[in-house]
Structure formats: C-alpha cells, structure tokens
Amino acid sequence: MKNKIKCAVLGSTGMVGQVFLQMLAEHPWFKLTRVIASDKREGQNYGGSATWLLPQPLPKSIAALNFAKFDIEELKKADVQIVFSALPADIAKGVEAELRDAGFWVFSNASAYRYENNVPILIPEVNLPSLAQIEKQGFPEKGFIITNSNCTTAGLAVALAPLRPFGIRKMFVSTYQAISGAGYPGLSALDIMENAIPHINGEEGKVIRECQKILEIETEIYPTCVRIPVKFGHLEALWLEFEQNVNEQDILQAWKNFQLDGPALPTAPKVPVLYGDAVDFPQPKLAWHGEPAGMQVFTGRLRRQNNMFGFLLLANNIVRGAAGGSIINAEAFIRQYQGHLL
Ligand SMILES: NC(=O)c1ccc[n+]([C@@H]2O[C@H](COP(=O)([O-])OP(=O)(O)OC[C@H]3O[C@@H](n4cnc5c(N)ncnc54)[C@H](OP(=O)(O)O)[C@@H]3O)[C@@H](O)[C@H]2O)c1
Numbered sequence: 589m590k591n592k593i594k595c596a597v598l599g600s601t602g603m604v605g606q607v608f609l610q611m612l613a614e615h616p617w618f619k620l621t622r623v624i625a626s627d628k629r630e631g632q633n634y635g636g637s638a639t640w641l642l643p644q645p646l647p648k649s650i651a652a653l654n655f656a657k658f659d660i661e662e663l664k665k666a667d668v669q670i671v672f673s674a675l676p677a678d679i680a681k682g683v684e685a686e687l688r689d690a691g692f693w694v695f696s697n698a699s700a701y702r703y704e705n706n707v708p709i710l711i712p713e714v715n716l717p718s719l720a721q722i723e724k725q726g727f728p729e730k731g732f733i734i735t736n737s738n739c740t741t742a743g744l745a746v747a748l749a750p751l752r753p754f755g756i757r758k759m760f761v762s763t764y765q766a767i768s769g770a771g772y773p774g775l776s777a778l779d780i781m782e783n784a785i786p787h788i789n790g791e792e793g794k795v796i797r798e799c800q801k802i803l804e805i806e807t808e809i810y811p812t813c814v815r816i817p818v819k820f821g822h823l824e825a826l827w828l829e830f831e832q833n834v835n836e837q838d839i840l841q842a843w844k845n846f847q848l849d850g851p852a853l854p855t856a857p858k859v860p861v862l863y864g865d866a867v868d869f870p871q872p873k874l875a876w877h878g879e880p881a882g883m884q885v886f887t888g889r890l891r892r893q894n895n896m897f898g899f900l901l902l903a904n905n906i907v908r909g910a911a912g913g914s915i916i917n918a919e920a921f922i923r924q925y926q927g928h929l930l
Pocket residue numbers: 598599600601602603604605625626627629673674675676677679697698699737738739768769770771772773905906909910
C-alpha cells in the first residue's frame with residue numbers, strides 16, 4: 589500500500605493491546621501512530637511504562653512511542669482513521685460509540701456492542717457477508733463498530749464453520765482456558781497455580797450466543813468453561829451430533845478444503861484449520877505456532893462414538909481470539925470497501 593492507513597490502539601498495555609502492537613509494528617497496510625491506555629499513562633514512554641508480557645520482543649518502534657491522551661479531535665487532526673479497541677467492556681461502551689459517531693472505523697474486542705443489531709461479530713473466513721451490516725450503521729457517511737468474538741468462541745467458530753453443511757444438531761464443549769484470557773494482571777497466582785477454576789464469569793453464555801450469531805445456527809450448545817494454569821492458548825474438547833450421515837473422512841476433508849473466500853489478506857492463514865494426526869495433538873504449547881503465528885486453529889483426536897463425533901481444538905486466545913481477529917477484520921473491510929487504497 590502506498591500510503592498506510594493510520595491507526596490507534598486503545599487499551600494498548602493489556603494482554604490484547606500488546607498483541608495489537610506486536611502485529612501492527614510491521615503491518616503492510618496499517619501504521620500505528622497512537623498508543624493509548626488509561627489517563628495515568630499520558631505522556632509516558634511505552635517501553636518505560638508498560639510491562640511487556642509476550643514471548644516476542646517489544647518492537648523498538650513501539651517502545652519509542654509515548655502514550656497519547658484519548659482525545660477525539662486530536663485523533664482526527666492526526667489523520668487516524670482506524671481505532672483498534674482492547675478496552676474493558678464497561679469503558680468501551682461509551683468510548684466506542686463516541687468514536688463511531690465521530691466517523692472512525694472501530695474494530696473492537698470488547699463485548700459491549702457484540703449483541704447489537706447491525707454490529708457484526710466478524711470472522712472473515714466464517715461470516716464475511718455480515719460485514720455489510722456496517723452500511724446499516726450509516727457507513728460510508730458515518731463510522732462503524734465491527735466486533736470480534738470472545739476468545740473461546742473464535743476458535744470454535746473457525747473449526748465449526750466447515751462442518752455447518754452437515755447440520756450441527758448438538759454440541760458439548762469443555763474448555764481449558766489460558767490465564768492470559770483474564771487480562772493483566774488478571775488472576776492472582778495463588779488462585780490459579782496448581783489449580784483449575786471451573787467458572788469463568790459469563791463465558792458459557794457468550795459461547796452459546798456468539799456461536800449462534802456468527803454461524804447462524806440454532807444448534808443446542810452445552811459449554812463448560814474452566815481456567816487452567818497455562819499462559820497462552822485455549823484448548824477445547826468437543827462432542828458433536830450431526831443431522832446428516834457423515835464419517836470422519838468427511839470432517840477431515842471439510843477442514844482441509846476450508847479457506848477464506850476471495851483474495852488473500854495479510855493476516856489470514858492459508859490453512860485456517862490444521863488437523864494433526866498425533867495422538868496428543870493439539871497442546872497449548874503450540875499457541876504461537878502456525879502461519880501467521882497464532883492465527884491458525886489446530887484440531888486433533890477426531891473420533892466417533894455411537895452417533896457422536898469428538899475432537900479437540902486449540903486457538904491462541906489473544907491472537908486468533910482477540911487482536912489478530914480484529915486486524916484480519918480491518919483487512920477484510922479495507923479489501924471490500926477501500927480497495928482503491930491497496
Ligand atoms: N485476553 C483475552 O484473551 C481476550 C480475548 C478476547 C477479548 N478480550 C476482551 O478484550 C478487552 C481487553 O482485554 P485484555 O485481556 O487485554 O484486558 P487487560 O489486560 O486488563 O487490559 C485492559 C487495558 O485497558 C486499559 N484501561 C483500563 N481501564 C481504563 C480506563 N478507565 N480508560 C482507558 N483505558 C483503560 C488498561 O490500561 P492501563 O494499563 O493503563 O490500566 C489496559 O491497557 C476486554 O474487553 C476483554 O474482554 C480479551
């Protein structure tokens with residue numbers, strides 16, 4: 589792209605915010621020009637103030653940035669067009685609407701607007717046509733909000749989308765979720781070390797509601813969500829009942845054939861769902877594997893018992909399940925509505 593589109597990240601010090609920074613540092617279409625966090629950080633240097641938590645080093649260009657104030661007029665003057673939000677939902681509620689009303693293109697990780705009519709929960713490989721809902725928000729005359737799903741739902745929706753034609757009648761899913769999903773500083777080490785916590789506030793309801801909205805299915809979904817002491821990557825164990833008569837080969841073939849409709853996007857994996865044959869695949873230690881790192885969903889242990897099919901999946905909760913999900917959404921939007929810029 590000749591002139592990269594300027595963007596800002598809100599909540600840039602958090603778990604999701606850090607992934608945004610790491611992925612945007614070298615992005616071919618977007619230029620990160622504003623990092624913003626809570627007011628107390630304003631004017632401080634990013635490298636000196638934030639606690640960097642990712643396994644990849646903090647990019648030098650990002651470390652050198654100073655935190656900007658959240659000021660809509662200043663963002664406009666600085667020609668920022670895209671705002672990526674990694675804010676807590678209660679803060680996002682006011683801020684994201686203000687930004688949309690001011691004409692910004694907002695890509696949000698927060699749940700604040702996920703369930704509103706005309707606000708898509710977008711996953712380009714899964715429900716690209718839902719992008720058109722931004723026109724009902726007033727685009728192109730106005731700005732818009734596009735959300736991505738909750739971290740647990742993201743991996744699920746990607747793995748289930750190719751199986752939709754089989755008619756998913758019923759699904760049981762048990763999750764083993766990384767602590768980074770609770771943000772930073774998140775859970776106390778004393779609560780989670782050598783432990784598992786069989787309750788994640790609101791998570792099971794989100795999984796049901798978001799799977800149904802994204803996949804446009806009325807499947808019966810029975811989730812059980814558990815936090816476990818790993819840093820990155822949500823492992824999920826599923827049992828599915830299909831309406832159609834399928835076998836393991838049909839499922840493997842559906843995953844193999846699954847890909848993004850239309851031209852490639854910089855953050856889109858060529859193989860969104862990768863099945864592994866090893867008996868103990870997948871494991872959370874693979875959370876940063878794949879191409880691009882953290883964007884592929886890994887599946888394994890496909891097996892049949894009576895009329896049910898079981899398998900496991902692994903998705904990087906802060907990449908595919910959060911910041912990477914927003915970035916691929918912004919790319920899909922640019923490709924569809926601003927293609928002349930490419
Ligand atoms: N973690 C995940 O796996 C995941 C996945 C999908 C979606 N999400 C959603 O993404 C959002 C961010 O999650 P996270 O895990 O990154 O949270 P986090 O680690 O707690 O980070 C929160 C960020 O918001 C900033 N912030 C807090 N209060 C603020 C305020 N009053 N005004 C402005 N900024 C404020 C913080 O800045 P300071 O450091 O300056 O306080 C920090 O940068 C949440 O809505 C979450 O539900 C998270």
